[in-house]
Amino acid sequence: MEVDYIIIGQGICGSFLSWELSKEGQKLLIIDEPRPFSSTKVASGVINPVTGRQVVTTWLAEELIPFTWDSYSQLGEHIGEQLVEPCSIYAFPPSEQMREAYNKKMEEGPGFVKPLPIETTELYHQYFNFRNGAVEITPVWLIHLHKLLKGWRQQLATYHTLWEEKFDNTQLQIQPSHVSYKGIKAKKVFFCNGIDTFEHPLWSKLPYSYNKGEALIADIPGLPFKHIYKFGITTLVPWYNNLWWVGSSYDNHFTDDQPSETFRNRKMAELELLLKCDYSVIDHIASIRPATIERRPFAGFHPLHPTAGIFNGMGTKGCSLAPYLAKQLARETLYNEPVIASASVQRFSGILK
Ligand SMILES: Cc1cc2nc3c(=O)[nH]c(=O)nc-3n(C[C@H](O)[C@H](O)[C@H](O)COP(=O)(O)OP(=O)(O)OC[C@H]3O[C@@H](n4cnc5c(N)ncnc54)[C@H](O)[C@@H]3O)c2cc1C
Known part of the structure; x- marks a missing residue:
């Protein structure tokens, strides 16, 4: 053949x-x-136009944002599924330095980061413990991988x-x-x-450089299933079946590709501090990213x-x-x-x- x-x-x-x-x-x-x-x-399936502790624009973001919307929409139409959803990230800076980095990004002029209105920020005090305010990152795409x-x-x-x-x-x-x-x-x-x-x-x-990443899959019934919530390296992403993907880690020195006890304990401790609503962990997943040096x-x-x-x-x-x-x-x-x-x-x- x-x-x-x-x-x-x-x-x-x-x-x-x-x-x-x-x-x-x-x-x-x-x-x-x-x-x-x-x-x-x-993967959580997020396309985020900004990245890192310095909140810099992601490589090629200006081109990738419109391009990927079209690509996923066209493939989705072909297979009869909605593959891409517009979303936004509500980012709660975990430190004053991080808050400064977001402020600096906003000072550069209109872009991908803007202040979250005070009334909206206030609403989130019922769900999360946070003290450095909040910003909104947009546009962000959520891909149904x-x-x-x-x-x-x-x-x-x-x-x-x-x-x-x-x-x-x-x-x-x-x-x-x-x-x-x-x-x-x-x-x-x-x-x-x-x-x-x-x-x-x-x-x-x-x-090449392998990079292990893990996530918890959690049920957080009280949390509005509308946005992605970001607290430094910890991100809560709407996942399947009304569950939340809670990740992640970036580990270059790992011994296996399995979910680790260390990650689970660390993320659960973070969730305890972060969340004001009840949650339960349903699953724990891990994989190796094909990364490059x-x-x-x-x-x-x-x-x-x-x-x-x-x-x-x-x-x-x-x-x-x-x-x-x-x-x-x-x-x-x-x-x-x-x-x-x-x-x-x-x-x-x-x-x-
Ligand atoms: C925890 C985590 C979170 C992530 N979140 C995001 C995110 O939000 N946004 C984002 O853009 N990226 C994210 N990524 C990165 C993203 O997942 C990767 O960049 C991407 O999935 C790599 O795709 P790939 O097709 O190269 O590899 P893979 O997804 O690994 O696909 C390889 C395929 O080949 C098959 N295969 C492998 N070996 C063989 C073999 N020997 N014979 C036959 N078949 C084989 C596998 O079964 C698989 O289907 C995340 C990654 C992780 C681990």
């Missing part, structure tokens, strides 16, 4: 790359081993070929003109399989083996970067229009050769 492209992995990267190539009429084989705690399945993965997977199974199994690196043959895998011939193969990508000798020298993704083709592509390294920003760069990577693949230099894997051609 012949297809145009083989895509390994159907997280947010494999989903958007396959969607872009599919729209161009390409025939695909997707190989994805179902894993309940992939990075995309554990589980609906996306499920809905698009059904389309892949119907209109393309989907193998639900672990990809076996030893079975892949990479030739200058094509690739083959278990009897399937294709023009190119794309590695979109999260952290497993870096186990393949083609990509193992890239400067210089916090920029890897998209493009291997300098020595141009039939092998990579789309990976989204770190903490998969929801916004994957749709944007998938379109570019599809255009590089089909029309030779290169991916932006700061995300192109070509910047590492020296170490890949």
Whole structure:
């Protein structure tokens, strides 16, 4: 059998790359081993235009905000699901320094941060303990990742070929003109399989950096299920079934990918201090983010083996970067229009050769 492209992995990267190539009429084989705690399945699905303790504008935010709205709306329309919801973050600075950082951002002029009206701030004293006021971050998108993965997977199974199994690196043959895998011939193969990508000798020298993140899934019946609430590193995000996603952590020195007792105890202690309403913890999830040392993704083709592509390294920003760069990577693949230099894997051609 012949297809145009083989895509390994159907997280947010494999989903958007396959969607872009599919729209161009390409025939695909997707190989994805179902894993309940992939990075995309554990993510809260927030696209936030500001980031960090210094409250700086996220890389490419001005372009990504409108672009991602359109991307998720179009894919959602195609699969018959609402995948993106406008939202706002009510941020309660946990310290005076953090409050200062938000003030500084607001002084820069109209942007993504504005004061939360006093009456609204007052209302939240019944739910939370806080003492440095509150600001609103907007626009923010909330992405329904589980609906996306499920809905698009059904389309892949119907209109393309989907193998639900672990990809076996030893079975892949990479030739200058094509690739083959278990009897399937294709023009190119794309590695979109999260952290497993870096186990393949083609990509193992890239400067990747795994980063573990965890979240509690909590029932907080009294809390208005309207906004995202942010308290420094702790964020409460509306999740499925009226539950809250409470995260997260950014751990570069971990020993396994399992939910940890340390995280659970720390977040529960934080919730005790923070919440004035009752809550109960329903679940605890963890995953490893495919991050990179210089916090920029890897998209493009291997300098020595141009039939092998990579789309990976989204770190903490998969929801916004994957749709944007998938379109570019599809255009590089089909029309030779290169991916932006700061995300192109070509910047590492020296170490890949
Ligand atoms: C706690 C947490 C919170 C996060 N919150 C956000 C957020 O709010 N916003 C945001 O933008 N980003 C967030 N992220 C980051 C985001 O999840 C990642 O950037 C993104 O999901 C990475 O997607 P991916 O497709 O590269 O990898 P993955 O989601 O890991 O997908 C890889 C896919 O490949 C499959 N696979 C892996 N290995 C193999 C193999 N050998 N054979 C076959 N199949 C394989 C897996 O089953 C999976 O389906 C968060 C991450 C974590 C952990």
